[in-house]
Amino acid sequence: xxxxxxxxxxxxQPGGSxxxxxxxxxxxxxxxxxxxxxxxxxxxxxxxSSISDSGGxxxxxxxxxxxxxxxxxxxxxxxxxxxxxLRAEDTAVYYCAKSPSGTESKPESWGQGTLVTVSS
Amino acid sequence: QSVLTQPPSxxxxxxxxxxxxxxxxxxxxxxNTVTWYQKLAGTAPKLLIDNHNQRPSGVxxxxxxxxxxxxxxxxxxxxxxxxxxEYYCASWDASLRTVVFGGGxxxxxx
Numbered sequence: 156x157x158x159x160x161x162x163x164x165x166x167x168q169p170g171g172s173x174x175x176x177x178x179x180x181x182x183x184x185x186x187x188x189x190x191x192x193x194x195x196x197x198x199x200x201x202x203x204s205s206i207s208d209s210g211g212x213x214x215x216x217x218x219x220x221x222x223x224x225x226x227x228x229x230x231x232x233x234x235x236x237x238x239x240x241l242r243a244e245d246t247a248v249y250y251c252a253k254s255p256s257g258t259e260s261k262p263e264s265w266g267q268g269t270l271v272t273v274s275s
Numbered sequence: 276q277s278v279l280t281q282p283p284s285x286x287x288x289x290x291x292x293x294x295x296x297x298x299x300x301x302x303x304x305x306x307n308t309v310t311w312y313q314k315l316a317g318t319a320p321k322l323l324i325d326n327h328n329q330r331p332s333g334v335x336x337x338x339x340x341x342x343x344x345x346x347x348x349x350x351x352x353x354x355x356x357x358x359x360x361e362y363y364c365a366s367w368d369a370s371l372r373t374v375v376f377g378g379g380x381x382x383x384x385x
Contacts, residue, residue, distance in 0.1 A: 190374075192320075199277065200312070200320060200363050202374040216373050250319060255326060260374050261310050261365055263331075265319040 157181045157264040161251045164269030171241050171273070177234040177251030177266060185209075185229040188254035190262050191236045193247035193271075201247075204236065208257035241273045278303065279364055281377035287354045288385045295380045297347045297364035303375055307367040309347040311340055314361045314379070323362075324349065351382075359384045 163175040177189070191203040204215045204225040213225055224237040234251055248270050252262030280298040287293040297309065311324040322331050324340040337352040347366075351358055364377040 192376075199361075199379040200314070200365075200376045202365070202376055205374070214373055216371075259326065260367060261326065262312075262320070263322055263325065265321070267319050 157253055159251045159253060159264065159266030161249065161266045161269035164249065164271045166272045166274065167241055168275050169242060169273055173238045173241065173271060175236040175238065175249055175251075175269060175271070177236075179232045179234065179251075179253070182253065184227075184232040186257060188256065188258055188260060189225075189227060189234045190252040190254060190260060191223075191225060191234075192250045192252055192262060192265075193245075194250070194268075195244070195247040198247075202260075203249075205254070205260040206234070212258065214260060238271065241271075243273050245271060246273045247271060277378040278368060278371070278375035279366065279377035281362075281364060281380045283378065284381050284383065286383040286385055289354055289356065291354045292350065292352045293354060293382065295349045295351075295362050295382065297349070297377050299345050299347075299366060299375075301345060302370040303345075303366040303368040304342065304347055305345040306369060309340065309342055309364055309366045311349050312363045312365065314363065316360075320363065354384055356384050358382060 158180045160178045190205045206225045222240045248268040250268045251266040253264040255263040308326045312320040314320045361379045368375045
């Protein structure tokens with residue numbers, strides 16, 4: 156059974172940084188692309204970024220490119236999202252998701268999410 | 276403003292058939308597959324219809340999807356109270372080089 160467990164969410168001041176982690180189990184992590192999606196309070200789902208199975212190909216939405224960095228450690232079955240220069244509008248539940256393939260960027264399985272709150 | 280357009284709300288009575296729409300353009304739905312997700316309040320999203328227009332194990336066959344041109348739709352027949360949730364469509368956008376979601380449709384079972 157696919158399991159994705161996010162961690163690292165916290166209350167952080169504007170301009171601050173965080174590292175989110177997603178521990179994966181139940182599948183061969185290195186064979187699948189991984190994705191981050193967020194949902195701000197009262198808003199819909201927003202796709203943020205994806206990384207291919209090898210880590211060689213990454214995509215970002217414009218509003219986070221240059222501030223957020225996706226990475227993965229296939230030896231640790233862990234996906235990361237580094238969040239820098241955080242803004243109030245980055246407040247959201249951040250979901251880690253597994254792709255159905257090594258390159259597909261749409262989610263198949265989802266974690267339960269971790270809450271990031273950006274506030275002074 | 277979402278790239279894919281979904282009506283914010285829809286409703287139906289138990290046993291009814293409802294159709295949820297998702298409108299895009301030639302950069303996304305017009306040339307790429309559409310996936311659909313269900314989200315219950317306070318829980319993680321769940322895949323309803325995958326890239327191959329198939330239902331994952333556990334999704335009832337009264338849920339189906341279709342696509343025509345730059346629009347897609349999700350049909351739910353025999354509406355049940357457990358179907359009350361938010362529904363999102365998603366597609367790869369070749370111009371933006373990102374996945375785009377619709378704004379979501381909140382389905383209420385009256």
